[in-house]
Amino acid sequence: AQSVTQPDIHITVSEGASLELRCNYSYGATPYLFWYVQSPGQGLQLLLKYFSGDTLVQGIKGFEAEFKRSQSSFNLRKPSVHWSDAAEYFCAVAPNAGGTSYGKLTFGQGTILTVHP
Amino acid sequence: DTAVSQTPKYLVTQMGNDKSIKCEQNLGHDTMYWYKQDSKKFLKIMFSYNNKELIINETVPNRFSPKSPDKAHLNLHINSLELGDSAVYFCASSHRQSSYEQYFGPGTRLTVT
Numbered sequence: 210a211q212s213v214t215q216p217d218i219h220i221t222v223s224e225g226a227s228l229e230l231r232c233n234y235s236y237g238a239t240p241y242l243f244w245y246v247q248s249p250g251q252g253l254q255l256l257l258k259y260f261s262g263d264t265l266v267q268g269i270k271g272f273e274a275e276f277k278r279s280q281s282s283f284n285l286r287k288p289s290v291h292w293s294d295a296a297e298y299f300c301a302v303a304p305n306a307g308g309t310s311y312g313k314l315t316f317g318q319g320t321i322l323t324v325h326p
Numbered sequence: 327d328t329a330v331s332q333t334p335k336y337l338v339t340q341m342g343n344d345k346s347i348k349c350e351q352n353l354g355h356d357t358m359y360w361y362k363q364d365s366k367k368f369l370k371i372m373f374s375y376n377n378k379e380l381i382i383n384e385t386v387p388n389r390f391s392p393k394s395p396d397k398a399h400l401n402l403h404i405n406s407l408e409l410g411d412s413a414v415y416f417c418a419s420s421h422r423q424s425s426y427e428q429y430f431g432p433g434t435r436l437t438v439t
Binding site: 241243251253255297299312313314318319 | 357359366367368369370371374382416420426427428429430432
């Protein structure tokens with residue numbers, strides 16, 4: 210069965226500092242990969258996704274993520290964090306199985322990001 | 327304009343009661359989902375409907391029954407509530423052809439006492 214691990218439950222950074230949130234997955238083949246963000250009191254919002262091709266993907270709000278097959282990782286990065294980035298971030302995977310899985314996402318446990326002024 | 331809305335936002339009830347959570351989306355999507363987020367923050371899919379047809383039904387107790395009156399609505403009815411049902415329930419929607427790009431509602435926090 211596929212699984213997603215986010216090793217860091219809580220990360221604190223200063224505003225303007227760089228950020229990297231870790232995500233490792235366990236799956237028999239290369240899955241589809243996603244990062245979602247959840248602001249307090251809000252639903253999850255898709256930040257970016259990887260299906261195939263270029264292993265560095267760009268998302269909204271200045272975020273990017275890099276797929277590394279050898280490490281089964283899909284880490285999220287941002288060069289300079291803003292106070293508004295404080296939120297919870299979820300990594301997710303889905304089977305690369307064509308149309309048979311219909312949106313069956315498997316989520317990690319989430320990483321809470323705190324930004325200090 | 328709210329894209330995916332859920333009501334109620336908070337629900338406190340006693341064991342044994344029956345309750346419903348409603349979800350509506352105005353994005354024109356044809357697929358809707360219910361997720362459960364437990365106390366450890368793991369978000370797990372429960373059900374998925376496409377054009378009112380059930381297409382994902384994970385291992386969920388029979389006490390949980392989704393109902394989709396039309397493709398803009400997906401309600402979740404829970405019978406005989408148990409303490410372990412306490413969680414945050416999220417509704418989401420998408421187009422079927424881009425089913426991984428899901429739009430989530432704000433969640434309903436259910437507390438069973």
